[in-house]
Amino acid sequence: AQSVAQPEDQVNVAEGNPLTVKCTYSVSGNPYLFWYVQYPNRGLQFLLKYITGDNLVKGSYGFEAEFNKSQTSFHLKKPSALVSDSALYFCAVRDEYRSGNTGKLIFGQGTTLQVKP
Amino acid sequence: ETGVTQTPRHLVMGMTNKKSLKCEQHLGHNAMYWYKQSAKKPLELMFVYSLEERVENNSVPSRFSPECPNSSHLFLHLHTLQPEDSALYLCASSQDRFGTEAFFGQGTRLTVV
Numbered sequence: 001a002q003s004v005a006q007p008e009d010q011v012n013v014a015e016g017n018p019l020t021v022k023c024t025y026s027v028s029g030n031p032y033l034f035w036y037v038q039y040p041n042r043g044l045q046f047l048l049k050y051i052t053g054d055n056l057v058k059g060s061y062g063f064e065a066e067f068n069k070s071q072t073s074f075h076l077k078k079p080s081a082l083v084s085d086s087a088l089y090f091c092a093v094r095d096e097y098r099s100g101n102t103g104k105l106i107f108g109q110g111t112t113l114q115v116k117p
Numbered sequence: 118e119t120g121v122t123q124t125p126r127h128l129v130m131g132m133t134n135k136k137s138l139k140c141e142q143h144l145g146h147n148a149m150y151w152y153k154q155s156a157k158k159p160l161e162l163m164f165v166y167s168l169e170e171r172v173e174n175n176s177v178p179s180r181f182s183p184e185c186p187n188s189s190h191l192f193l194h195l196h197t198l199q200p201e202d203s204a205l206y207l208c209a210s211s212q213d214r215f216g217t218e219a220f221f222g223q224g225t226r227l228t229v230v
Binding site: 041046049090 | 119121123148150152158159160162165167172173175207209211213214215216218219220221222223224226
């Protein structure tokens with residue numbers, strides 16, 4: 001069964017500094033990987049995804065993520081953090097398309113990003 | 118706005134009540150999902166529907182009963198809930214079950230008293 005781990009409950013970074021939110025995954029076959037952000041009392045907003053192709057994926061609001069197959073990681077990054085980036089971030093993985101898979105989207109436990117002025 | 122609308126936004130119900138949560142999308146998506154988000158727990162997948170057929174029931178208690186009458190609507194019928202069922206219930210939809218991102222509604226905050 002597929003799984004996702006986000007090893008850090010919280011990441012603190014100063015505004016203007018680069019940020020990294022970590023994610024590792026476990027899935028049989030090729031993974032479909034996603035990052036979402038959740039602001040207080042809101043649903044999840046899609047940031048970016050990796051399906052195939054370039055290992056560096058660019059997404060919304062200046063975020064990017066690097067897929068590393070050998071390390072089974074998909075870390076979220078941003079070169080320069082903003083206070084408004086403070087939110088809860090979720091990594092997710094979905095099965096690839098094959099017989100027997102239902103395509104369920106499984107989420108990590110979430111990482112709170114705190115950007116301080 | 119993601120194009121996925123959930124109603125009501127807030128719901129308080131007693132343990133003997135019956136209520137329903139509603140989710141609606143007009144994005145032309147073929148897959149819909151229910152998730153439960155509790156404090157200090159990751160998002161828990163409850164159900165997956167694809168082309169109106171339930172394809173995943175993630176060991177959810179029978180007091181939660183989903184219904185997908187058409188590809189645009191998804192319901193979660195609730196009866197005889199427990200206080201530990203209090204949570205944020207999120208609906209999502211995606212173009213298909215594989216590869217495409219899911220779009221989430223804003224959720225229904227459920228409190229069981």
